[in-house]
Amino acid sequence: MPLLLTVTGVLSVTNDARLAYTNSTVVSACALLGESPVDRVIAHYLLRAKSDSVPARFFTSEAEARDWLREHHRGS
Amino acid sequence: MDHEPQDPRLLALVEGVVRIADGDLSTRIPVSGPRDEVAAVITGINLMADDLQAIYQELEERVESRTAMLREAQIELERMALTDPLTQLANRTALNRALSHELLEAERGELPPALLVLDLNSFKGINDTLGHGAGDTVLQVTAKRLLAAVRDGDTVARLGGDEFAVMLPKSNAAHARGVAKRILRAVGESIEIGEVRIICGTSIGLTVGEPGQSVDDLVMEADTAMYAAKAEQRSTVRVFEPALLYARRLQGLMISELREAIRTDQLVLHFQPVVELSSGRIEGAEALVRWNHPDRGLLMPDAFIPLAEETGIIIDLGYWVLRQAMWQLREWQDGPGVDDDFSMRVNISTTELQSLELIEHVREVLAETGVEASSLVIELTESMAVNGSDIDKYSLTGLRRLGIRLEIDDFGTGYSSISYLRNLPVNVVKIDRSLIQGLGTDDKERDFVAAVLQLIHACGMQAVAEGIETAEQAAELSRLGCASGQGYYFGRPMPPEKFAKLLRGA
Numbered sequence: 001m002p003l004l005l006t007v008t009g010v011l012s013v014t015n016d017a018r019l020a021y022t023n024s025t026v027v028s029a030c031a032l033l034g035e036s037p038v039d040r041v042i043a044h045y046l047l048r049a050k051s052d053s054v055p056a057r058f059f060t061s062e063a064e065a066r067d068w069l070r071e072h073h074r075g076s
Numbered sequence: 077m078d079h080e081p082q083d084p085r086l087l088a089l090v091e092g093v094v095r096i097a098d099g100d101l102s103t104r105i106p107v108s109g110p111r112d113e114v115a116a117v118i119t120g121i122n123l124m125a126d127d128l129q130a131i132y133q134e135l136e137e138r139v140e141s142r143t144a145m146l147r148e149a150q151i152e153l154e155r156m157a158l159t160d161p162l163t164q165l166a167n168r169t170a171l172n173r174a175l176s177h178e179l180l181e182a183e184r185g186e187l188p189p190a191l192l193v194l195d196l197n198s199f200k201g202i203n204d205t206l207g208h209g210a211g212d213t214v215l216q217v218t219a220k221r222l223l224a225a226v227r228d229g230d231t232v233a234r235l236g237g238d239e240f241a242v243m244l245p246k247s248n249a250a251h252a253r254g255v256a257k258r259i260l261r262a263v264g265e266s267i268e269i270g271e272v273r274i275i276c277g278t279s280i281g282l283t284v285g286e287p288g289q290s291v292d293d294l295v296m297e298a299d300t301a302m303y304a305a306k307a308e309q310r311s312t313v314r315v316f317e318p319a320l321l322y323a324r325r326l327q328g329l330m331i332s333e334l335r336e337a338i339r340t341d342q343l344v345l346h347f348q349p350v351v352e353l354s355s356g357r358i359e360g361a362e363a364l365v366r367w368n369h370p371d372r373g374l375l376m377p378d379a380f381i382p383l384a385e386e387t388g389i390i391i392d393l394g395y396w397v398l399r400q401a402m403w404q405l406r407e408w409q410d411g412p413g414v415d416d417d418f419s420m421r422v423n424i425s426t427t428e429l430q431s432l433e434l435i436e437h438v439r440e441v442l443a444e445t446g447v448e449a450s451s452l453v454i455e456l457t458e459s460m461a462v463n464g465s466d467i468d469k470y471s472l473t474g475l476r477r478l479g480i481r482l483e484i485d486d487f488g489t490g491y492s493s494i495s496y497l498r499n500l501p502v503n504v505v506k507i508d509r510s511l512i513q514g515l516g517t518d519d520k521e522r523d524f525v526a527a528v529l530q531l532i533h534a535c536g537m538q539a540v541a542e543g544i545e546t547a548e549q550a551a552e553l554s555r556l557g558c559a560s561g562q563g564y565y566f567g568r569p570m571p572p573e574k575f576a577k578l579l580r581g582a
Contacts, residue, residue: 012107013123015126036111036115037111037112037113038107038115038116041120041123042119045123
């Protein structure tokens with residue numbers, strides 16, 4: 001299942017939140033959406049935690065994120 | 077120079093980084109203001125601090141658990157190094173450690189420790205006849221009984237083989253003696269192994285330490301006392317006293333003297349004639365060993381054979397006797413006055429019979445001296461012939477195959493069962509002196525000896541009577557069909573020169 005995760009405005013990520021993100025098994029592709037440099041740092045922190053088998057990327061445009069997710073959904 | 081007003085968050089950032097660098101990984105820098113690059117750096121550092129803190133914590137937990145495992149392993153290793161694996165009792169190292177501790181306490185004014193050393197009376201026999209599994213069971217049962225007989229603070233150790241020790245901290249002679257008696261009773265009870273019930277019994281040596289005494293000294297004293305206990309009688313407690321040490325040293329001296337005696341031919345053989353009763357002809361001799369001690373004069377076998385048996389010297393001693401006897405026989409055979417069927421009788425011990433080299437050695441001596449195997453009669457005890465081990469049987473069969481005759485030395489004093497007689501692997505039996513004592517004066521005695529002789533003949537064996545002291549006894553035995561005899565009436569054991577004269581009829 002494709003996942004669009006908005007990290008805009010997030011202040012920090014707890015260990016539990018990070019574990020929940022990492023251990024989700026139903027996600028087939030994950031687009032992280034944010035605006036500011038802070039969002040980007042947080043998004044990449046999460047990206048590092050996900051295994052390589054699940055494609056994941058950071059986007060600043062929701063439309064691009066949705067397109068990318070759609071492509072991956074179709075491909076899988 | 078103009079300075080733009082500084083972002084206060086940068087100051088907080090520097091403060092935070094410094095605290096994290098100092099090792100305070102719980103530091104988090106507050107994120108405030110716009111979500112710009114500064115906020116991004118702060119967020120990044122906070123996230124990295126999260127990571128670092130988690131990693132450190134996991135590492136610490138892992139180190140802690142590994143350290144605990146190591147400590148457990150070390151404790152287990154130490155326990156193993158101080159424990160006897162078969163009985164789970166303390167081992168010699170552990171005992172020495174406990175003793176050393178208690179002796180130190182004694183130096184500080186506490187009561188000294190008492191040490192009991194014991195071994196099982198018939199353990200070797202159990203191992204030999206019932207196997208090592210049975211032997212192990214006996215050791216385990218004994219260990220349990222020892223533990224049950226002492227207090228919690230006492231140390232029970234297995235020193236090796238069937239030797240155990242009990243250390244009683246802060247004790248005295250009276251208390252230690254009480255414990256020893258309790259152990260004597262406990263270990264003296266029977267043990268069931270499969271179908272077999274056995275009673276081991278033990279001999280205990282006891283000593284009470286003195287402040288300033290070394291561990292080795294204390295162990296040696298208890299050991300010495302134990303050997304004295306064993307020598308005295310079965311199942312007894314002996315308290316150490318310095319005189320025992322002297323006796324032990326004397327024994328040690330005697331052991332080295334005995335070795336020396338074999339090497340330097342201090343041993344001598346005396347010979348007692350064996351006579352054909354019907355004719356009075358000397359048909360053979362029994363070789364009997366004596367020790368011509370440089371200081372103590374001529375020693376009889378009882379003075380040194382038990383020691384030789386105990387120390388294994390009996391093997392060398394036995395070989396010496398055999399070789400010497402065969403050379404003597406050769407000399408007599410080469411001279412006049414000796415019939416072709418003249419035979420030499422030599423005694424062998426259980427220890428020799430159990431030596432795998434016995435047969436080879438006998439063969440060697442026969443070859444070296446050129447004596448016919450049929451001229452050699454080997455004398456053994458009834459118990460050796462009846463209930464020996466496989467090695468004993470191997471030795472006996474081997475000797476018979478060489479053509480050597482076997483003779484039972486003490487017939488009539490051991491086993492009461494008659495049925496075993498038929499299966500005895502021997503040619504001749506020597507009727508014990510006790511059976512013919514009343515012969516010549518007592519009619520009942522005559523009937524009894526007649527019956528014994530008939531029994532021996534019915535089993536296809538020949539009889540030699542020993543201890544013949546009168547002409548009447550000799551005549552009576554001859555009438556009853558006993559072929560041969562020996563005893564003071566015919567001649568006491570004598571030096572070879574005298575025996576040679578006897579042979580020549582002088």
